[in-house]
Amino acid sequence: MLSCDANVFVSKSTLETMEELLQARIPNSHYIYNTFNAGEILKKAAESLTSSLEKEIMARENLMVSVGRLCHAKGYDMLIQVHAELMNEGVFHHIAVVGDGTDFQKLQKMIRRLGVQDSFFLLGSRLNPYPYMLAAKCYIQPSRYEAYPLAVGEALILNKPLISTIAGGIPELIIHRKTGLLCQFNKNALKRTISEMLYNPHLRRDIRKHQREFDAEKIYCQINTLMEELLLR
Known part of the structure; x- marks a missing residue:
């Protein structure tokens, strides 16, 4: 150096x-x-999904999407637990994760054990994740550790309300309560943040308005x- x-x-x-x-x-x-190549991202996001099952999943109410490797650093184990607890508390929503990794089987077993296989979906790796991101009500990034996740910047370009844990360079991308919601990496904080984003349409509208300033x-x-x-x- x-x-x-x-x-x-x-x-x-x-x-x-x-x-x-x-x-x-x-x-x-x-x-x-x-x-980020904003033009290319928007072009790819307009492509149609070919799987009828995935089309059905993407049309579900209160859908959140995340894109990332299925590994410990990305925090999907906690997201599954948070999702299950919120569903039991009557906060109904769906989550789809696009990506693959070493923890795929482990996370799939956790989904079945917690009984959320009809509302939490591991879709595997996709060459074009953008149609999935575009279909979502909001994008969620539950990471333990990060550097500077591309998917968060891509979600900004797609004008998706953002939820993310505070990790690495994420706070440099997201301005809390302006271009997204940030929270600490713990279950209670993430539960509160998800509930607020899902049930506050005025917040989502304001976030999308401010996101349009991302250049x-x-x-x-x-x-x-x-x-x-x-x-x-």
Whole structure:
């Protein structure tokens, strides 16, 4: 890192974490968020689903969608527990997760054990997750750990009300109660946040209004500016 012209990180929190681990300031450090091709995302989101079963799932009431690897870091085990508890308390909703991973079988067993197989769905990996995200009432990110999740930025582009735990660079993407809702990684906090998002249409409307200010092009400008500075040295 000492010999590099620039050390670029995907978020401010990632840079700070690395400096904390090294117990030193990293020279020539920058953070530039991951880029998004908004036009391509919107184009792919308009594609139709081919499976009749998936069409039926995506049409369900109070549907939340998440996209990510099925692993411990992503927090889907807690999300399943939260979902089951909310259903038992009369907060009816559905959740579909797009993605695969080492915890697939473990999570599937948990879903069956808690009796929520008719309302919590593991759809597996999909080349194009955007039609699923677009069909949802809101997008949910229940992560334990994160760097800078692309799916959250993609949900902003798709103008989906967002729920996320506070992890990694997520608070740099979501402004609490403006472009989404943030909560701590624990069951009670996530339960309260889901309930508020589902049953407060005025909040969802305001969030979607503020999300329209998200400008993916600013990230490209940051990259171009950094490259120009390096070339002029």
